[in-house]
Every structure is written in structure tokens, then in C-alpha cells.
Amino acid sequence: MNVAVMKTKAEQAISESFEAAAAKLPGSAAVKERRAQAIGTFGGLGLPHRRIEEWKYTDLRANLKEVLPAAVEDKTPLTIGELIVALGPLAHVDAHRIVFVNGHHRADLSDIADAQGLAISTVGKALQSASEEAVANLASTPAGGDAVEALNTAFMTDGAIVDVAKGASVAKPLLIVFVRAGSEANAVTVRNLITVGEGASATIVEASVVLPGAVRDAHFNALAEVSVGKGATLNHVLSAVDEGKSLHLSNCEVTLAADATYRGFQFSSSLGFARHGANILFDGEGGKLDLSGAYLARHSEHVDNTLVVDHAVPRCESRELFKGVLDGHGRGVFQGKVIVRPDAQKTDGKQMSQALMLSEDAEFDSKPELEIYADDVVCGHGTTSAELDSDLLFYCRSRGIPEKEARALMIESFIGEALDKVEHEGLREALASYAMQWLGRSPRG
Amino acid sequence: MLEIKNLHVKLQDEDREILKGLSLTVPKGEVHAIMGPNGSGKSTLAYVLAGRDGYEVTDGDILWNGESILDMEPDERAAKGVFLAFQYPMEIPGVAGLTFLRTALNSVRKKRGETELTTPAFLKLAKEKGAKLNIDIEMLKRPVNVGFSGGEKKRSEILQMGLLEPTLCVLDETDSGLDIDALRIVSEGVNALRSPDRAFLVITHYQRLLNYIVPDKVHVLADGRIQKTGGKELALELEKSGYAEYTNKAA
Numbered sequence: 001m002n003v004a005v006m007k008t009k010a011e012q013a014i015s016e017s018f019e020a021a022a023a024k025l026p027g028s029a030a031v032k033e034r035r036a037q038a039i040g041t042f043g044g045l046g047l048p049h050r051r052i053e054e055w056k057y058t059d060l061r062a063n064l065k066e067v068l069p070a071a072v073e074d075k076t077p078l079t080i081g082e083l084i085v086a087l088g089p090l091a092h093v094d095a096h097r098i099v100f101v102n103g104h105h106r107a108d109l110s111d112i113a114d115a116q117g118l119a120i121s122t123v124g125k126a127l128q129s130a131s132e133e134a135v136a137n138l139a140s141t142p143a144g145g146d147a148v149e150a151l152n153t154a155f156m157t158d159g160a161i162v163d164v165a166k167g168a169s170v171a172k173p174l175l176i177v178f179v180r181a182g183s184e185a186n187a188v189t190v191r192n193l194i195t196v197g198e199g200a201s202a203t204i205v206e207a208s209v210v211l212p213g214a215v216r217d218a219h220f221n222a223l224a225e226v227s228v229g230k231g232a233t234l235n236h237v238l239s240a241v242d243e244g245k246s247l248h249l250s251n252c253e254v255t256l257a258a259d260a261t262y263r264g265f266q267f268s269s270s271l272g273f274a275r276h277g278a279n280i281l282f283d284g285e286g287g288k289l290d291l292s293g294a295y296l297a298r299h300s301e302h303v304d305n306t307l308v309v310d311h312a313v314p315r316c317e318s319r320e321l322f323k324g325v326l327d328g329h330g331r332g333v334f335q336g337k338v339i340v341r342p343d344a345q346k347t348d349g350k351q352m353s354q355a356l357m358l359s360e361d362a363e364f365d366s367k368p369e370l371e372i373y374a375d376d377v378v379c380g381h382g383t384t385s386a387e388l389d390s391d392l393l394f395y396c397r398s399r400g401i402p403e404k405e406a407r408a409l410m411i412e413s414f415i416g417e418a419l420d421k422v423e424h425e426g427l428r429e430a431l432a433s434y435a436m437q438w439l440g441r442s443p444r445g
Numbered sequence: 446m447l448e449i450k451n452l453h454v455k456l457q458d459e460d461r462e463i464l465k466g467l468s469l470t471v472p473k474g475e476v477h478a479i480m481g482p483n484g485s486g487k488s489t490l491a492y493v494l495a496g497r498d499g500y501e502v503t504d505g506d507i508l509w510n511g512e513s514i515l516d517m518e519p520d521e522r523a524a525k526g527v528f529l530a531f532q533y534p535m536e537i538p539g540v541a542g543l544t545f546l547r548t549a550l551n552s553v554r555k556k557r558g559e560t561e562l563t564t565p566a567f568l569k570l571a572k573e574k575g576a577k578l579n580i581d582i583e584m585l586k587r588p589v590n591v592g593f594s595g596g597e598k599k600r601s602e603i604l605q606m607g608l609l610e611p612t613l614c615v616l617d618e619t620d621s622g623l624d625i626d627a628l629r630i631v632s633e634g635v636n637a638l639r640s641p642d643r644a645f646l647v648i649t650h651y652q653r654l655l656n657y658i659v660p661d662k663v664h665v666l667a668d669g670r671i672q673k674t675g676g677k678e679l680a681l682e683l684e685k686s687g688y689a690e691y692t693n694k695a696a
Binding site for chain 2: 400402412
């Protein structure tokens with residue numbers, strides 16, 4: 001049987017793109033072999049589509065029409081000044097910084113000199129090294145049968161490898177910045193590896209930003225593998241701000257050891273077509289998860305947040321709060337699956353997903369799923385969608401605030417509840433500023 | 446001067462008339478109380494003055510300083526000096542009190558042709574005015590009214606009033622949900638704003654509030670119309686006899 005005839009044009013083009021790029025993609029022979037395996041895995045799976053339950057509302061096959069060439073190298077000039085412009089409000093956050101432009105590390109733009117407690121290196125270098133460990137760590141496809149993750153393994157060029165030392169308490173956040181710049185429409189594929197040592201704590205931000213004037217059509221595929229050690233805490237912020245035309249695919253695979261805490265936040269603003277996946281595994285008792293997000297979509301933008309929280313062991317706590325603002329024909333998708341395994345007694349899980357609908361043409365699809373196999377657990381979920389509260393609008397206007405500004409204030413109020421989950425004040429304010437820019441308001445001085 | 450002339454109001458999606466030819470005049474510098482039984486149209490009057498959606502004025506007019514305000518949006522009315530202290534102040538989760546106050550104040554200042562306040566100047570003013578109402582800056586950093594007690598919410602309304610410096614202050618059941626101490630603080634806040642340039646319309650069900658905010662005139666509102674007007678002693682009379690006389694008349 002010839003599988004190829006079943007392929008869509010885009011699937012065919014992806015395979016061809018891999019053939020064209022393979023020689024230029026970084027990595028030893030062992031890495032190349034893993035890449036070839038991954039593209040084979042992808043070939044078998046194809047692009048996910050609406051008949052696959054997990055992709056019911058986000059039909060990637062129907063929406064990925066044109067395959068862009070892989071960004072195997074990058075020579076785009078980018079100055080520090082331009083980087084600051086691209087970062088916008090995030091530039092004001094006092095942070096360590098490692099920068100990638102179009103998927104390639106730029107030491108000249110990075111600033112990690114005094115990052116005590118953090119060991120930072122790059123995926124690009126690790127792939128080139130012949131170390132078997134590097135190959136095993138990087139070239140695996142974590143969840144197995146996921147087509148987007150398989151593509152990530154096949155095409156990844158670079159990314160950050162961060163080790164937080166055992167017991168270290170890193171005060172300054174680390175920004176891992178992915179900048180899109182230049183005029184070439186490319187597919188950028190990056191991988192990050194974050195390991196937080198026992199008892200350590202750190203704040204790490206993965207920020208995807210665009211230099212104003214850069215090509216608007218672009219594909220971005222990011223995969224983060226995160227391991228939080230025993231008793232450790234990671235604050236992990238994923239922020240993607242774009243101009244409404246790009247395809248963003250991101251996945252986050254998180255494993256929590258005993259008594260570990262993971263506070264994740266996913267922010268996105270004006271992504272063309274986006275899917276953020278997060279898979280969280282409780283691998284030791286007493287783990288805590290606080291996963292939240294805020295997303296803003298208008299025109300015909302599409303943002304999907306899909307989570308799988310796996311309570312594989314007893315006595316863990318999970319909280320999820322996602323808030324979306326949808327205008328125009330914007331579409332928000334939330335899928336939150338919480339699995340409580342038979343042994344996972346004393347699990348405490350709560351989930352909430354809310355959308356604010358600013359237009360009659362906006363769409364919100366929410367699918368909470370609880371799969372509970374243990375009997376001594378507390379689990380709940382809720383989902384709401386609503387328009388702006390007209391009583392609240394009147395209250396603001398009766399105080400002299402013009403309608404447009406009152407609406408913006410109320411939208412801020414709506415997502416503010418989610419943003420409050422970001423503990424670091426500077427980061428929280430930067431995300432709030434992004435949101436205000438989306439609303440057409442100048443940030444407060 | 447506030448002039449309400451033969452005001453007829455109904456709900457937009459119902460035929461039943463709520464205000465049935467209400468006429469009332471409040472000169473600047475005076476405090477007028479409106480008292481009346483539940484369902485007499487007191488809150489409707491307050492909302493119509495502030496410009497809330499959902500009501501339809503079928504006849505009559507409302508003039509503020511000689512100018513009709515009926516076609517004005519709520520924020521325009523606020524800029525013209527109209528302020529409604531809500532019976533149930535709204536909670537705005539996610540918006541800090543200071544942000545809300547500053548946005549409101551600078552909006553009205555802009556419309557009144559005044560310069561916007563800088564952050565330090567605003568903070569100084571908010572601290573000053575807040576202190577008189579027992580509202581500290583920490584309270585204002587919290588989201589607007591969220592988790593506030595009844596008394597805190599009403600104090601926060603009066604602070605808004607003090608900052609926006611309206612010339613027509615409408616207080617809708619400001620005494621509801623207040624204990625004696627809170628009532629005193631709120632009343633002192635209101636009394637401090639009394640001035641020859643300012644008119645007050647104090648809407649209340651009970652006479653108690655009027656011990657603290659002493660009115661120049663008391664109007665009895667029942668069945669959508671002013672049934673009787675008198676001095677402050679009328680409030681005491683009502684406290685004794687109740688509204689039966691007026692509701693019977695209405696029925």
C-alpha cells in the first residue's frame with residue numbers, strides 16, 4: 001500500500017522540505033538518524049485534523065495550506081536597539097536574557113554573564129556535540145505519537161538548555177527570547193530544555209516576539225521539556241505576541257517530582273492560528289500545579305489552549321484558570337483534560353475557563369474533561385462565556401469614563417484576574433501592557 | 446439648579462409607567478431629600494438622572510443649569526457635574542482602585558478643559574481625600590470594591606464624589622447597609638462637600654440618614670409623583686406615620 005497517495009499537499013510539502021533541509025540542520029549522525037525517524041513518525045500520523053478528538057476544534061490540516069521553508073540558517077542583522085523595540089514592555093524587566101533570531105542563537109544579543117545558579121547552554125551546540133546524552137535528551141519525541149512534536153524533533157535548530165542548580169534561588173527571571181526579523185517567510189522550530197534541581201526556585205520566560213516590519217507570514221513550532229525537581233518551584237511564563245498572520249504551535253511537557261511546584265502562564269495576543277499544548281505529569285506526591293493563561297484574538301485569529309493534567313500519584317493539587325477575549329471573528333478553544341489515576345487519592349483539582357465575547361461573530365469552544373479513577377478526590381471545573389456587563393459599563397461611564405475607555409478597562413479587569421497569577425510584578429506588568437496595546441490603550445505611566 | 450419638569454418614565458421593554466409626571470426643583474447650595482416607599486420610583490429617578498440605559502423618557506425634561514441632559518451619555522453628564530452615589534456600588538475585579546479613580550478623574554478633567562493630573566499629583570490628592578474618609582492607600586491599591594464591606598463600599602463612593610467634584614450629587618439609599626459609625630463617616634464626607642455651588646438630592650427610605658445630612662427640603666415620592674413637599678420636619682412625621690397615607694392616595 002502506498003501511504004503517500006493519502007497525503008495532503010501540505011504533508012507532502014513538509015516531507016520535501018525536510019529532504020531539502022536535512023543536510024543543513026544541525027546535529028551529529030545520531031541526531032540526523034533521530035530526525036529521519038521523526039519525519040517518518042510524522043509521515044505516518046499526518047497533520048492532525050478535526051476528526052481526531054484532541055484536534056476537534058483546531059483543524060491543522062485544513063489550516064496549514066502553505067509550507068514555509070525551514071529556517072536552517074539566519075543572517076538577519078539585528079541590533080540591541082531593535083531587540084528592545086521587538087521586546088516592547090518585556091524590555092523593561094530586569095532579567096537575564098538569551099536570544100534567538102529566527103531560530104538561531106545570538107550570543108551578541110544575550111546577557112547571561114552573571115546568571116548565578118543557572119547553567120545555560122544552547123540546543124544548537126548540544127546537537128552538534130557527539131554526546132550520547134545530548135542526543136537522548138534532545139532528539140526524543142516526548143509524548144510519542146504527536147505529529148507536531150515529531151515535526152519539532154525533525155526540524156529543530158536551536159533553543160535554550162537551562163539547568164537550575166540544586167537549592168539555588170534565582171531572583172532575576174531568565175528571558176528566553178525568540179525574535180522574528182527580516183523579510184523571509186520561514187518556519188522556525190525550536191526546543192527548550194529546562195531542569196530545575198531539587199529545592200531550587202526560578203522564573204523562566206519564553207517570549208516569542210516580532211520586530212516591527214518583519215515578515216508577517218511565519219510558522220513557529222516550539223517544544224519545551226521541563227522537569228521540576230523534588231521540592232523545587234518553577235515559574236514558567238510563555239508569551240507570544242504577534243500580528244495576526246502567523247502559525248504558532250507550541251508544546252510544553254512538564255514533569256513534577258514530589259512536593260514540586262509549577263506555576264505556568266500562557267499569554268498570547270494576535271496570533272494568526274495557534275495551538276498551545278501543555279502536558280503535566282505529577283510524578284511524585286505533594287506536587288502543585290497552577291497553570292493559567294490569557295489570550296486575545298480578533299479578526300479571524302484562532303487560539304487553542306489544550307491541557308492534559310495527569311494526576312498519576314496521590315496528594316497533588318492542580319489549578320487552572322484560562323481567560324480569553326474574543327472580538328471580530330476571533331475564535332478561542334479551551335480543552336482541559338484532568339486524569340486522576342486509580343492510585344491518586346487525595347487529589348485536589350480545579351479548573352476554570354472563561355471567555356469574554358466582544359462580538360456576535362466570535363466563537364468559544366470549551367471542553368473540560370475529567371477522567372477520575374480514584375474515589376477520594378475533590379475535582380471541579382467550570383466554563384463561562386459572556387459579553388461585557390452592561391451594569392458595570394454604566395458604573396464606569398457614570399464616573400465620567402468614556403465608553404471606549406470603560407470597555408477597555410473592563411476587558412483589563414476580566415483578564416487581570418488571570419494576569420494576577422503571574423507572581424513577578426515586572427512580568428505581570430509587561431503582560432498587562434501587551435494586553436493594553438492590544439486594546440489600543442497606552443500603558444499606564 | 447436642577448429642574449425636573451413633568452417627567453414620565455417607563456422601562457424600555459415594558460409598558461408600565463414608573464415616573465408619572467414628576468416635577469422638582471433643587472437650587473444650588475441646597476440639599477433636598479426624596480423619601481418614599483419601596484417601588485415608588487426613587488431608584489428609577491436616580492438612574493434616569495445619571496443616564497442609565499433601559500429607561501425611556503416619554504414626556505417631560507431634566508434641566509441642569511438650564512440645559513437639558515436627557516440626550517447626554519452618562520460620561521458627558523459626569524463631565525457636566527452629575528454624580529450618582531450608587532445604592533449597590535459595583536465591584537470591578539482586576540482593576541485597582543487607584544487606576545479607576547485616576548482614569549475617571551482625568552476623563553472628567555479632560556472634558557472640563559482642565560489639565561490631566563500627573564501620577565504623583567493624583568496620588569497626593571487621593572491620599573488627602575481618602576484620609577478624611579478613613580480610606581488608606583493600601584485599600585485603594587486593591588481592586589475596586591472587591592471584598593469591601595458595605596461601609597467600605599459607601600465610603601469609596603463618597604471618595605469618588607470628593608475627587609470628581611460634581612455640582613449635582615445624587616445619593617441613592619446611601620444609608621442602606623451602614624452601621625452607625627459608617628453612617629457618621631459617610632455623612633461627614635457628604636457634609637464636607639456641601640457648598641453654595643452644589644446641589645444635593647438625597648434619596649432614602651428612612652429618616653435616620655437625615656439626622657446626619659440635614660436637608661433643606663423633603664419631598665415625598667409615591668406612585669411616580671411628588672405627593673408632598675415640606676421642611677426637614679416632614680421626615681420625622683413620615684418616620685411616625687409611615688407612607689400609608691401616600692400609597693393609599695396613590696391606590
